Amino acid sequence: MVITPQQIIQAINQSEFTLHYQPISNLANGEITGLEALVRWHSPLHGKVDPADLIEIIESSATLIARFHRWLLIKCFRQMVEWQKQGICYRIFLNFSVRYLERPDCFDLVRSLLEQYQINPNSLGIEVTESQPILDLAAIQFSLNQFEQLGMEIALDDFCTANCALAYLTDLPHNTIKIDRKFIQALTAANAEYRYRNTIIVESLIEMAFKLGKKVIAEGVESHKQLEAVTFLGCDAYQGYLICPPLPVEVLTEILLKDRNYHAKSDFFLTNLPAIAV
Numbered sequence: 001m002v003i004t005p006q007q008i009i010q011a012i013n014q015s016e017f018t019l020h021y022q023p024i025s026n027l028a029n030g031e032i033t034g035l036e037a038l039v040r041w042h043s044p045l046h047g048k049v050d051p052a053d054l055i056e057i058i059e060s061s062a063t064l065i066a067r068f069h070r071w072l073l074i075k076c077f078r079q080m081v082e083w084q085k086q087g088i089c090y091r092i093f094l095n096f097s098v099r100y101l102e103r104p105d106c107f108d109l110v111r112s113l114l115e116q117y118q119i120n121p122n123s124l125g126i127e128v129t130e131s132q133p134i135l136d137l138a139a140i141q142f143s144l145n146q147f148e149q150l151g152m153e154i155a156l157d158d159f160c161t162a163n164c165a166l167a168y169l170t171d172l173p174h175n176t177i178k179i180d181r182k183f184i185q186a187l188t189a190a191n192a193e194y195r196y197r198n199t200i201i202v203e204s205l206i207e208m209a210f211k212l213g214k215k216v217i218a219e220g221v222e223s224h225k226q227l228e229a230v231t232f233l234g235c236d237a238y239q240g241y242l243i244c245p246p247l248p249v250e251v252l253t254e255i256l257l258k259d260r261n262y263h264a265k266s267d268f269f270l271t272n273l274p275a276i277a278v
């Protein structure tokens with residue numbers, strides 16, 4: 001069944017969307033350095049909708065883009081306030097589509113919501129998700145420059161896949177690049193030639209990022225072998241099913257609160273996850 005824009009507006013109004021959060025872990029010491037917020041929609045009509053498909057529909061309409069990102073910011077900021085009350089303070093990374101970053105009111109809305117919810121901009125990261133090509137580079141540069149000046153972290157998501165081109169290293173303000181799971185998983189592929197080519201690509205991306213003074217996050221780490229590979233190649237941080245899948249708030253909060261001495265260590269996740277995996 002086709003999902004209509006009207007159904008998406010209705011889903012937002014009826015609070016059918018939720019956010020799951022996935023930890024990002026520092027490779028040097030295992031500490032959690034942030035959480036990525038990822039949208040989830042279990043529609044009464046369509047069942048579980050693939051987030052990538054949902055975002056594609058949202059990106060096809062200016063109204064939906066505005067409504068969705070407003071919902072995303074408010075939902076996330078409310079959660080940050082709740083977590084702060086419980087002593088859980090991590091930088092949260094939000095995925096912003098380039099269509100939203102192009103909007104002239106993008107920065108003003110983020111700033112006014114930050115003020116309204118008393119959120120420190122340092123505790124927010126923006127992932128530039130590039131499922132669509134950039135149409136107005138100057139507008140995106142404007143938004144990202146403003147975010148950067150506020151102290152927010154900016155990551156180029158799924159770097160060097162789809163539309164996220166090398167040129168963005170010079171064109172877009174950012175502090176971090178995220179290497180897509182396609183490249184990371186290929187580091188341990190069975191085919192030696194394929195593995196070799198991807199290792200060269202990842203090695204070169206990391207070298208380039210470091211020379212430009214950027215941090216590197218490896219996405220989609222699923223095995224210890226992949227963890228070894230990204231550690232050897234020198235990534236700063238990683239995320240992936242090996243440490244933790246994106247989790248609903250209640251489940252993640254319980255883990256984060258469970259043992260304050262260990263909650264920031266990835267080992268804690270690795271040993272506790274089998275019981276709570278969703």
Ligand code: C2E
Pocket residue numbers: 022037038039050051052055072094095096097127129157158181219220221222239240241242245246
């Ligand atoms: P992304 O931002 O690159 O998010 C990472 C995706 O990889 C997520 O898929 C996550 O669930 C998945 N993932 C994480 N670790 C692993 C792993 O070890 N193995 C595998 N196979 N997958 C892993 P998800 O949640 O389906 O989201 C897909 C994409 O949809 C996101 O890619 C992002 O581009 C977009 N998206 C999701 N939420 C939002 C949002 O709130 N706003 C916008 N604009 N885009 C969003």
Ligand code: MG
Pocket residue numbers: 036095127129157
């Ligand atoms: Mg992302």
Ligand code: MG
Pocket residue numbers: 157158178180219
């Ligand atoms: Mg990504």
